[in-house]
Amino acid sequence: MKITKNALALAVGAAVALxxxxxxxxxxxxxxxxxxxxxxxxxxxxxxxxxxxxxNMMTGDGDKGSYKRNGFDGGTRFxxxxxxxxxxxxxxxxxxxxxxxxxxxxxxxxHYADGANNTxxxxxxxxxxxxxWGTLTFGQQNSVYYDVVxxxxxxxxxxxxxxxxxxxxxxxxDGSYRSxxxxxxKKTVGDVDLYASYLFNDSEYLPGNGLRYKxxxxxxxxxxxxxxxxxxxxxAWNYTRADMRNPDNNDSKTYDQNILGTALSYTPDNWTFxxxxxxxxxxxxxxxxxxxxxxxxxxxxxxxxxxxxxxxGQYGLxxxxxxxxGDRLEYVNGRNYQRIDNGVGISFKLDYGFQxxxxxxFTSSTDDLGDMNLVRLRYDF
Numbered sequence: 306m307k308i309t310k311n312a313l314a315l316a317v318g319a320a321v322a323l324x325x326x327x328x329x330x331x332x333x334x335x336x337x338x339x340x341x342x343x344x345x346x347x348x349x350x351x352x353x354x355x356x357x358x359x360x361n362m363m364t365g366d367g368d369k370g371s372y373k374r375n376g377f378d379g380g381t382r383f384x385x386x387x388x389x390x391x392x393x394x395x396x397x398x399x400x401x402x403x404x405x406x407x408x409x410x411x412x413x414x415x416h417y418a419d420g421a422n423n424t425x426x427x428x429x430x431x432x433x434x435x436x437x438w439g440t441l442t443f444g445q446q447n448s449v450y451y452d453v454v455x456x457x458x459x460x461x462x463x464x465x466x467x468x469x470x471x472x473x474x475x476x477x478x479d480g481s482y483r484s485x486x487x488x489x490x491k492k493t494v495g496d497v498d499l500y501a502s503y504l505f506n507d508s509e510y511l512p513g514n515g516l517r518y519k520x521x522x523x524x525x526x527x528x529x530x531x532x533x534x535x536x537x538x539x540x541a542w543n544y545t546r547a548d549m550r551n552p553d554n555n556d557s558k559t560y561d562q563n564i565l566g567t568a569l570s571y572t573p574d575n576w577t578f579x580x581x582x583x584x585x586x587x588x589x590x591x592x593x594x595x596x597x598x599x600x601x602x603x604x605x606x607x608x609x610x611x612x613x614x615x616x617x618g619q620y621g622l623x624x625x626x627x628x629x630x631g632d633r634l635e636y637v638n639g640r641n642y643q644r645i646d647n648g649v650g651i652s653f654k655l656d657y658g659f660q661x662x663x664x665x666x667f668t669s670s671t672d673d674l675g676d677m678n679l680v681r682l683r684y685d686f
Contacts, residue, residue: 354383364675402428439492449525453539457568458608467606467632500527540567582607601639644670
């Protein structure tokens with residue numbers, strides 16, 4: 306069925322308003338308070354989520370008629386977390402995060418990509434947590450690289466263009482973002498968080514061009530150094546061994562994919578500064594439908610952000626944060642491509658978990674992409 310942009314905004318707004326009556330923050334359904342003879346008292350169970358209608362309007366005719374210009378779901382998700390106390394300081398933890406494409410769920414034409422799923426499993430993992438021994442988890446979860454490097458510049462809306470997570474063939478499969486079938490370990494030693502992970506063999510991923518990608522294995526190492534309370538420096542390396550195969554002629558090639566990056570986050574008082582960059586080997590795609598030339602040999606990218614949050618605390622407005630942000634992505638070989646983005650934005654945090662963001666981004670790229678105007682409405686609970 307056809308609906309207008311105004312109808313989409315009203316429908317999402319109504320859903321958000323109804324939800325806000327029930328919740329204003331992360332909700333604890335069961336609070337952990339271990340008592341003898343009561344197994345349920347050992348469980349801490351919380352739910353939360355974020356509803357995110359968004360509009361992306363690119364200058365020129367590059368996105369004319371696009372569902373993103375009409376209004377779309379910018380990443381709505383619902384999360385469920387459980388922590389079950391076992392003994393001493395050891396707990397069994399589990400986490401599930403479900404992405405929901407609201408326009409696709411209600412079949413709102415022209416407001417979601419063709420073939421888009423109604424829901425998506427963003428994360429699902431389980432494991433053991435100990436203050437003494439660290440945390441060991443298995444399943445689909447944030448990669449070591451994202452936890453240590455990527456997250457530091459994943460703080461505005463039109464971001465993650467210059468960093469590795471999400472820019473490869475698929476971040477869920479190649480180990481860079483929300484990695485599938487991953488065993489991850491984290492241990493805090495003084496001011497340093499140490500990370501390590503192992504990527505198990507995964508099922509084939511079909512990029513939609515007739516070829517097939519299969520991860521055979523891999524792993525990651527990361528270090529996050531909390532230099533001061535407001536200054537953190539992280540570095541990480543991720544390795545993935547994968548096959549690219551053409552089932553039509555059985556042609557195949559094995560790639561050793563590496564991403565190496567570092568990032569800084571500095572948050573003195575109301576300021577936020579972040580900078581991150583990485584080197585990507587056999588990771589970014591060449592855009593060629595060729596087994597032997599599918600991935601570019603070398604590329605690099607950087608992202609940066611600077612913003613100041615003005616506390617308001619009246620008339621339903623908590624704070625206002627103007628900011629400057631940007632990125633750069635460049636292929637060294639395998640493809641002649643370069644992209645540079647620089648922009649300004651402003652974020653309004655309101656009472657009851659609501660937030661409104663506006664960004665204008667100036668883009669200079671080999672493929673002559675237009676500049677971007679972005680508006681995102683957000684409700685967190």
